[in-house]
Amino acid sequence: MSASKSRWADDDPETEAIIAQQKREKEEKRRAKAEKQRQLEESRKAQAAAKHNDATPNPSGDKEPPMKRRRLSNEPMDAEVGQDQEKVKKETTLLRFPVRGWETCRHVDNFERLNHIEEGSYGWVSRAKDITTGEIVALKKLKLESSPDGFPVTGLREIQTLLEARHSNVVYLREVVMGNKMDDVFLVMDFFEHDLKTLLDEMREPFLPSEIKTLLQQVMGGLEFLHSQWIMHRDLKTSNLLMNNRGEIKIADFGMARYYGDPPPKLTQLVVTLWYRSPELLLGAEKYGPEIDIWSIGCIFGEMLTKEPLLQGKNEVDQVTKIFALTGPPNSTIWPGFRSLPNAKSLKIPSSSTSASSNPPLLPRSKFPFLTNAGLGLISDLLALNPASRPTARECLSHPYFREDPRPKPKEMFPTFPSKAGMEKRRRHHTPEAPKRGQEAPELDFASAFGCAPGEDSGVAGAGFTLRLG
Known part of the structure; x- marks a missing residue:
């Protein structure tokens, strides 16, 4: 039975010859590809066998460079390759830890302020009661009006360090609460x-x-x-x-x-x-x-x-x-x-x-x-x-x-003492205040620290010295 003829083919012998030539070239390419795939498959099997035999070197003592392993088709890989892939999959599994999500701060109205305790360099401290639990806490309002550039770095440092310093002898920061305005920021701490x-x-x-x-x-x-x-x-x-x-x-x-x-x-x-x-x-x-x-x-x-x-x-x-x-x-x-x-x-230290x-x-x-x-x-x-x-x-x-x-x-x-923080107002300390942030250190002249006038030489041998007290 003769081969069927394409209905689009012409009766021209020259056209039929060209079509036949294209078919032969296509068949040759398919056979070459199949032969190449067969050779690569044999090479992979030989490499696997050599690995199984502990890669014995040749009589000359030289080891042949290993061939690159390739996957030649969409067929499943052998058992050894599958085990390697499973091992890599286990090693690259990410561990997930439960963490708290972002939450909104509570409002300061959740606390009933009982009395003012004192004013510090960076905030006002009051005694307050948590309406929900009934616990007595210390409520510190941060001073933000002196920071035109936004939230003061002193407040950020205080919050950050208190959150990091969880120790029995460091005051415990419970939470940060907000008021009605952006500059109403309060720290809730143990009282x-x-x-x-x-x-x-x-x-x-x-x-x-x-x-x-x-x-x-x-x-x-x-x-x-x-x-x-x-x-x-x-x-x-x-x-x-x-x-x-x-x-x-x-x-x-x-x-x-x-x-x-x-x-x-x-x-x-x-x-x-x-x-x-x-x-x-x-x-x-x-x-x-x-x-x-x-x-x-x-x-x-x-x-x-x-x-x-x-x-x-x-x-x-x-x-x-x-x-x-x-x-x-x-x-x-x-x-x-x-x-x-x-x-x-500028120190003029006397001889001693x-x-x-x-x-x-x-x-x-x-x-x-x-x-x-x-x-x-x-x-x-x-x-x-x-x-x-x-x-x-x-x-x-x-x-x-x-x-x-x-x-x-x-x-x-340990003995107990009457609480001053529970009274209407704690007595103000007669002590200097802490330095304010942004305040520049003054230029100081310590020439008079040992009772000497500026420019006077007090380093005379055997003179001793008298400190200026008061």
């Missing part, structure tokens, strides 16, 4: 009956040594946690330490707190309330670390011992005078490199014939007559002029002062 400053003012007698150890240990524990999270508080003082009637004390007011690094970045020197400000800040240091918090703890330690702020300077120059009256003047042995600080160039027996030198025993030798050593280390000589918070926690008698009093045995 505490006292702050340490008010408590010291109202007490007839100082804390017992065992009670001081309990409080100081808790503050050191909270500070050690903050520093482990690379957070500097930068405004530690007795009015920022909150205390309840269960012997618990917590660090509060993070308006000046910020993160730092190693090496420390260039920061503003106008931080920390004046009476608790370290000497390197007063002398104009722009790079500093957590040692400034340690100095503040030393001032707080001394205040708990005497019931009075340890260093009550009227201004920066007077503050430096009082610091050097307590610790002695700096020198290159006690504080190497202090002359490189900007404000230290006495030399310290320890570095850092011990503070005068007459200032703390009832403190043990271990306690005097601790406060002398905390108030060392050289920041590098101050211990870390972790080192302080293991100091012998906390292991000697009397031991720290258990919190359950």
